Amino acid sequence: MKKGLIILFDVDDTLLDFAKSERKAITHTLLTFGIEPTEELIAAYSEINLACWKLIEDNMITRKQLDRMRFDILFKRFGIRGKDSVAAGACYRKALSGACYVIRGCAAMLDRLNETDRLFIVTNGAEATQLKRLEKAKIADKFERIFYSETAGYSKPYPQFFKYVEDRIDAFDISRTVLVGDSLTSDIAGANCAGITSIWFNRKGQTADVATPDHEVKNYRELLALLSQLREQMTGVRA
Numbered sequence: 001m002k003k004g005l006i007i008l009f010d011v012d013d014t015l016l017d018f019a020k021s022e023r024k025a026i027t028h029t030l031l032t033f034g035i036e037p038t039e040e041l042i043a044a045y046s047e048i049n050l051a052c053w054k055l056i057e058d059n060m061i062t063r064k065q066l067d068r069m070r071f072d073i074l075f076k077r078f079g080i081r082g083k084d085s086v087a088a089g090a091c092y093r094k095a096l097s098g099a100c101y102v103i104r105g106c107a108a109m110l111d112r113l114n115e116t117d118r119l120f121i122v123t124n125g126a127e128a129t130q131l132k133r134l135e136k137a138k139i140a141d142k143f144e145r146i147f148y149s150e151t152a153g154y155s156k157p158y159p160q161f162f163k164y165v166e167d168r169i170d171a172f173d174i175s176r177t178v179l180v181g182d183s184l185t186s187d188i189a190g191a192n193c194a195g196i197t198s199i200w201f202n203r204k205g206q207t208a209d210v211a212t213p214d215h216e217v218k219n220y221r222e223l224l225a226l227l228s229q230l231r232e233q234m235t236g237v238r239a
């Protein structure tokens with residue numbers, strides 16, 4: 001077993017470029033339903049999607065409700081009538097499974113870490129969608145195991161989700177574990193609550209307002225440098 005860190009990675013906007021995938025999937029869905037994909041519609045969808053995911057994080061709605069709700073709200077807001085929001089939700093999800101773009105340098109970063117560390121994924125995305133995207137992005141096999149909140153029955157940031165993950169990692173040791181993620185509300189708040197060292201992947205230069213990360217990086221170069229320091233401090237392994 002590798003002696004370095006146990007690293008838990010978020011997926012969207014940490015490994016995959018979600019904005020790009022989302023844009024492609026929503027454009028395809030709107031066109032399929034005979035709606036012109038204007039910038040206004042695409043931006044509104046993105047905003048609605050984000051708001052709906054917050055409801056999932058707070059356990060207010062189910063994933064099934066999410067699929068339909070996003071299009072219900074979008075169609076209502078833009079006065080679009082006579083379209084089936086359930087079918088649109090299914091179409092979007094299918095398109096999203098096929099749309100995946102890694103953030104530049106992602107695969108090389110993972111390969112480098114794989115020499116010393118054990119890599120895992122912790123994602124709030126749906127299992128079928130996320131696995132397809134990771135496989136298509138050719139990074140699924142770089143992880144020892146992938147944990148989906150859908151399967152766990154709890155989402156990040158809930159402590160139950162992290163307990164589920166910890167129970168299923170062989171020889172889990174929290175003192176050598178770090179989490180890397182872009183979301184303050186799900187990744188950083190969740191890791192902080194679970195007592196896991198948190199690294200905020202802040203590509204967009206945002207302000208840490210709702211949760212305080214232990215560490216912050218803005219690109220993979222900084223991430224690798226930080227992990228190398230933490231590896232030595234937390235495990236004594238130099239690489």
Ligand SMILES: [Mg+2]
Binds near residue numbers: 012013181182
């Ligand atoms: Mg994310």
